[in-house]
Amino acid sequence: METKNTEIKSNRIIELVDVSKEFDGVSVVENLNLYIRKGEFVTLLGPSGCGKTTTLRMIAGFELPTTGQILLNGKDISHLPPNERPVNTVFQKYALFPHLNVFENVAFGLKLKRVETTYLDRKGNEKKKLAKLPKEVIEEKVRKALEVVDLTGFEKRSISTLSGGQQQRIAIARAIVNEPEILLLDEPLGALDLKMRKEMQLELKAMHKRLGITFIYVTHDQEEALTMSDTVVVMADGSIQQIGTPEMIYNEPKNTFVADFIGESNIFSGVMPHDGLVRFCGKPFTCLDGGFEKDEPVDVVVRPEDVQITTPDKGIMSGRVTSVVFKGIHYQILVQCGKYEIEIQSTTTPEIGEMVGLLVQPDGIHVMKKKFRVNKFSGVITKHNTVEFGDGEFDCDVTQLYPGSHLDEEGYLITAKGEKLDLTDVEVNVEVGLHDITMSDNLDEGGAQGHIISLIYKSEYYRYIVRTENEEDYVLACEDLWNENDLVSLIIPKDKIRLTLKDVKDAEGTKK
Amino acid sequence: MTITKPKLHFSRKLLAIPYAIFLLVFVLVPLLIILYYAFTNGDTGAFTFENFINFFSGTGKQTFFESSRFKTIVQSLFISVMSTLLCLLIAYPVAYIIANCKIKNKTGLLLLFIVPMWVNFVLRINALKELFSWIGIYLKSDTWNIVNTILGMTYDFLPFMILPIYTTITKIDKSYLEAAKDLGATPARAFLKVTLPLSKAGIMSGVSMVFLPAMTNYVISNYMTFNHTKIIGAFIDECFKNDLWNLGSVTALILLTFMFIITGLTGGFNAESETGARGTSLW
Numbered sequence: 001m002e003t004k005n006t007e008i009k010s011n012r013i014i015e016l017v018d019v020s021k022e023f024d025g026v027s028v029v030e031n032l033n034l035y036i037r038k039g040e041f042v043t044l045l046g047p048s049g050c051g052k053t054t055t056l057r058m059i060a061g062f063e064l065p066t067t068g069q070i071l072l073n074g075k076d077i078s079h080l081p082p083n084e085r086p087v088n089t090v091f092q093k094y095a096l097f098p099h100l101n102v103f104e105n106v107a108f109g110l111k112l113k114r115v116e117t118t119y120l121d122r123k124g125n126e127k128k129k130l131a132k133l134p135k136e137v138i139e140e141k142v143r144k145a146l147e148v149v150d151l152t153g154f155e156k157r158s159i160s161t162l163s164g165g166q167q168q169r170i171a172i173a174r175a176i177v178n179e180p181e182i183l184l185l186d187e188p189l190g191a192l193d194l195k196m197r198k199e200m201q202l203e204l205k206a207m208h209k210r211l212g213i214t215f216i217y218v219t220h221d222q223e224e225a226l227t228m229s230d231t232v233v234v235m236a237d238g239s240i241q242q243i244g245t246p247e248m249i250y251n252e253p254k255n256t257f258v259a260d261f262i263g264e265s266n267i268f269s270g271v272m273p274h275d276g277l278v279r280f281c282g283k284p285f286t287c288l289d290g291g292f293e294k295d296e297p298v299d300v301v302v303r304p305e306d307v308q309i310t311t312p313d314k315g316i317m318s319g320r321v322t323s324v325v326f327k328g329i330h331y332q333i334l335v336q337c338g339k340y341e342i343e344i345q346s347t348t349t350p351e352i353g354e355m356v357g358l359l360v361q362p363d364g365i366h367v368m369k370k371k372f373r374v375n376k377f378s379g380v381i382t383k384h385n386t387v388e389f390g391d392g393e394f395d396c397d398v399t400q401l402y403p404g405s406h407l408d409e410e411g412y413l414i415t416a417k418g419e420k421l422d423l424t425d426v427e428v429n430v431e432v433g434l435h436d437i438t439m440s441d442n443l444d445e446g447g448a449q450g451h452i453i454s455l456i457y458k459s460e461y462y463r464y465i466v467r468t469e470n471e472e473d474y475v476l477a478c479e480d481l482w483n484e485n486d487l488v489s490l491i492i493p494k495d496k497i498r499l500t501l502k503d504v505k506d507a508e509g510t511k512k
Numbered sequence: 513m514t515i516t517k518p519k520l521h522f523s524r525k526l527l528a529i530p531y532a533i534f535l536l537v538f539v540l541v542p543l544l545i546i547l548y549y550a551f552t553n554g555d556t557g558a559f560t561f562e563n564f565i566n567f568f569s570g571t572g573k574q575t576f577f578e579s580s581r582f583k584t585i586v587q588s589l590f591i592s593v594m595s596t597l598l599c600l601l602i603a604y605p606v607a608y609i610i611a612n613c614k615i616k617n618k619t620g621l622l623l624l625f626i627v628p629m630w631v632n633f634v635l636r637i638n639a640l641k642e643l644f645s646w647i648g649i650y651l652k653s654d655t656w657n658i659v660n661t662i663l664g665m666t667y668d669f670l671p672f673m674i675l676p677i678y679t680t681i682t683k684i685d686k687s688y689l690e691a692a693k694d695l696g697a698t699p700a701r702a703f704l705k706v707t708l709p710l711s712k713a714g715i716m717s718g719v720s721m722v723f724l725p726a727m728t729n730y731v732i733s734n735y736m737t738f739n740h741t742k743i744i745g746a747f748i749d750e751c752f753k754n755d756l757w758n759l760g761s762v763t764a765l766i767l768l769t770f771m772f773i774i775t776g777l778t779g780g781f782n783a784e785s786e787t788g789a790r791g792t793s794l795w
Contacts, residue, residue, distance in 0.1 A: 082693040089694045095687035099709045109695035
């Protein structure tokens with residue numbers, strides 16, 4: 001996607017370059033890089049608090065980026081006020097002016113518009129001036145905009161007499177009547193009921209085709225994003241996880257977050273012995289992916305509809321059916337294969353308790369680089385020979401920093417050569433494996449504490465991210481099920497903390 | 513035979529009884545008394561319109577429009593209008609700034625304008641008078657007397673204007689302003705086209721809370737001008753003190769009708785704007 005072709009570049013209507021936004025020191029959007037092509041329907045998709053609305057508001061001009069640039073047709077508009085941007089917004093709660101009627105609401109932008117017109121003064125010289133749009137032009141434009149949203153003849157109605165869906169349409173009319181280069185939509189369908197929402201999704205899509213304006217749409221509803229967009233931008237935690245077409249996002253998720261957030265999925269931990277072969281659930285599977293190191297640990301995604309049920313002798317794996325739920329078009333089936341639980345969507349219905357064989361075709365397997373293989377922190381040795389990293393203090397074995405060293409009675413380190421070292425305030429790199437951290441609800445037990453902000457089921461274990469008060473994240477794997485938002489303390493055994501001295505050269509970028 | 517005693521049910525409606533009694537005794541009955549005196553002859557007690565005719569017919573050789581009575585009415589109106597305008601001019605920016613400032617404890621800031629009200633108002637007006645006399649504008653001339661009255665009224669009624677305006681401004685959804693800017697409005701235009709019309713209810717409420725008392729609160733005019741500037745409230749007071757009950761009642765009734773019209777014109781009967789605008793949370 002990083003092409004320098006100028007022709008393609010000129011096609012970019014808006015570009016965000018290294019955009020970051022902080023609110024009171026808390027970072028909401030981090031180093032966002034994104035460009036959007038003219039006429040595209042782009043959706044920013046992510047859970048609440050992922051920074052998608054903030055990104056939209058920065059494009060609209062309601063928030064200014066802390067760092068970075070926003071380019072519109074190649075020109076920097078980062079610090080332009082909203083009224084000077086050729087961009088219009090459809091607000092989450094519509095924000096229709098309650099003191100104005102439908103016509104006045106839709107005409108609001110047009111009445112403020114000044115166009116350059118030429119006229120002849122008394123001496124017959126041509127002169128230019130900024131003039132208001134003539135009344136007839138405004139009336140005509142409003143009429144057309146109302147026609148687009150299918151509310152012809154509603155001009156005189158007051159806003160309070162309109163239903164939610166009608167208000168929604170007026171909000172869209174009010175924005176598109178100004179013929180913006182980009183239309184921003186901030187969860188515009190959030191307040192509508194399901195049926196209305198489905199209808200509006202299709203209508204918006206059709207409207208986008210007809211108007212040819214670039215749409216930037218914000219939603220947390222993955223189905224909405226897949227239905228409507230040309231391009232989906234999946235965001236989490238203030239940064240972009242993946243950009244792609246709906247098909248790409250669904251079939252080739254870049255990481256476990258995207259796989260888990262978009263649709264249903266089975267996520268496994270596996271290894272790649274060589275290209276085209278992946279081992280997971282203790283079995284080898286042929287796949288189409290490659291380009292990994294030999295025996296590299298990977299995450300594997302298998303969509304429930306890609307698992308086929310056969311007889312036990314024909315399947316690669318076999319297991320017992322534990323649950324069958326009718327879902328309308330298909331059945332949702334859970335099969336326990338040893339310690340792995342696999343979700344399947346199928347139109348065939350095995351009996352509960354029946355032994356079945358499972359097959360996965362090579363194109364049904366998607367292999368991803370493991371995002372978290374180990375926790376990396378930079379830490380500092382304290383005077384008690386413990387180590388502070390992340391947001392806590394843990395016991396550790398400092399002698400591993402110097403091979404053959406030992407501690408004397410006063411706590412000084414004696415190296416193999418007999419040198420006496422005081423390690424207090426020495427900076428170190430700390431590595432802790434995912435499986436080496438355990439959680440406890442006794443808050444005094446561990447060295448750090450935080451809330452569980454994410455959990456992803458990976459068939460044989462859950463992967464948790466625990467975030468401390470100071471926004472430090474610990475990633476860990478655990479077989480037990482905890483709840484999101486649980487407050488836990490983290491225990492790391494002394495011998496599982498791997499320390500290395502920090503090289504001054506790579507002092508930057510060691511944190512995770 | 514047993515007689516079942518009706519059980520007394522306590523319902524929420526019963527809570528309105530004390531207020532209803534209060535209303536009856538202290539509002540309705542006095543009103544009826546005023547009506548009685550306004551429409552009866554002082555000596556005979558017979559029904560008559562002559563009190564109204566007397567009020568508008570002037571005294572001695574003067575016509576009504578030359579009379580001091582007319583002068584009092586005009587002067588009252590002028591003082592009220594000016595005080596209200598002055599209050600509005602001061603209160604709107606204050607309310608706007610407090611409502612939009614980023615300080616967390618806005619109520620604390622607002623209290624700065626409310627706390628003076630907790631000091632007895634006669635005391636405050638006296639203090640203001642002393643201040644004016646120290647500056648040298650107290651009792652300087654007839655014009656200065658009117659100016660001083662207006663300043664006194666403004667000083668005393670300012671919080672009544674700030675509070676309702678502040679409440680309506682804080683209730684305006686920020687997204688309306690954003691929408692206006694998004695549609696191309698400069699901050700100034702967004703204020704004129706969105707904030708100002710949406711705070712109309714607060715302005716109207718504030719206006720009626722200042723304009724009506726400013727017509728009648730003669731304590732302020734008397735103190736500020738050593739009884740030199742007479743407003744309609746003072747005139748009514750004089751009537752009753754001098755045993756002219758019928759004239760006083762007629763004047764009071766005319767004033768009442770007048771205020772009724774004003775309230776109607778400023779939308780004061782609109783229940784929705786009323787509850788939305790009054791600074792109830794702070795009272």
